[in-house]
Amino acid sequence: MTTSTETQEIVIVTGASTGMGAATAREMARRGFHVLAGVRRDSDGEVLLAAGIEPVILDITNQDHIAALAARIDDDPQGRVLRALVNNAGLPCAGPVEVVPLDEWRRLFEVNVFGHVALTQALLPALVRGKGRIVNISSLNGKVSMAGYGAYAGSKFAMEAVSDALRNELAPSGVQVVVVEPGGVQTQMAGTGLASLSRLSARMTPEQNARYGALTQALPSHVAAFTKAGVTSETAARTIAKAATVRKPRTRYTIGAMATFLIRASRFLPDRVLDRMTTSDLRKHYPDRVRPATAARHA
Structure with missing residues (x-):
């Protein structure tokens, strides 16, 4: 892959309003690409404009937004090719x-x-024409799930499977598919997920609270500690940019020491050993008064 400022090949980064997405858009622009950065509001795009990035209003669940982006690529005034699609947009839970x-x-x-599937389907003709690349941002939770993260991990496990299928389906067309699996990254996304967790805890029945009250109390502290120990968005962006531009990419890249360790461990350790490891890490964040009982319940 080239990064020539003469060709100004196009890269699309979704979920670019803040965090890893915004940092990746800036990193790709710095490398000489013309970046179309998907944002939800005009105000989010104003900061990116200063970095030479073209913001586009993009809700990836909105078919009109997707169609407009596909048309923008097909009708590019300079006839530039689509070199990479970075599927980064996402919700926490x-x-x-x-x-x-x-x-x-x-x-x-x-x-x-x-x-992500809808956007990829719409842009695949352009990616095939440009022999481009798809970079799907997964997560450590796309390989390792644990108590309290089932819904989010389920969505990331699904994207791992979709990526594996795409990689094989598109190889004959010259389109490469790469997965990036971050661990902790210092972004605002974690705070968004915790706000919904607070509402969730308030709606639990007494029976549910008896089962999960300690867990739901532990999750905010666990997420905060994991995020604080994570890498910066700029560090993550450099790995994502590498996945999008290196000539012969690996099929997967991890971001952060914890993600690398746990994903490797998950390949070799029995399920129950991995369960004990992840439960032990969560247990450190349980309220002191319930920690012994919780420990016994999860043993």
Whole structure:
């Protein structure tokens, strides 16, 4: 892949309003690409304009937005090719499987899975013409799930499977598919998920609270600690940019030491050993008064 400022090949980054998406858009622009950055509001795009990035209003669950972006690529005034699509947009979610309402499950999969599939389908003709690349942003939770993260992990596991199928289906057409699996990244996304967790906890029945009260109290602290220990958005963006531009990419890249360790461990450790590892990490964040009982219940 080239990064020539003469060709100014196009790269699309979804979910570019803040965090990893915005950092990736800036990194790709710095490397000489013309970046179309998907944002939800005009105000989000104003900051990106200063970095030489072209913001586009893009809700990946909105078919009109997707069609408009596909038309923008097909009718590019300079006839530039689409070199890479970075599927980064996503929603967080935390809470026990039993407690997360089905409407939230559907909304999560609508954004984290179906929206990416819809956008990829629409842009595949242009990607095939340009021998481009698809970079799907998954997660550590796309390989390792744990208590309290089932819905989010489920959506990321799904994208891992979709990516594997796409990689094989598109290889004969010259389109490469790469998965990036971040662990903790210092972004605002975690705070968004915790706000919904607070509402979820307030709606639990007494029976559910007896089962999951300690877990839901532990999750905010667990997420905060995981995020604080994570890499910066700029560090993550450099890995994503590498996945999008290196001539012979790996099929998967991890971001952060924790993601690398747990994903590797998941390949070799028995399920129950991995369960004990992830439960032990969560247990450190349980309220002190319930920690012994919780420990016994999860042993």
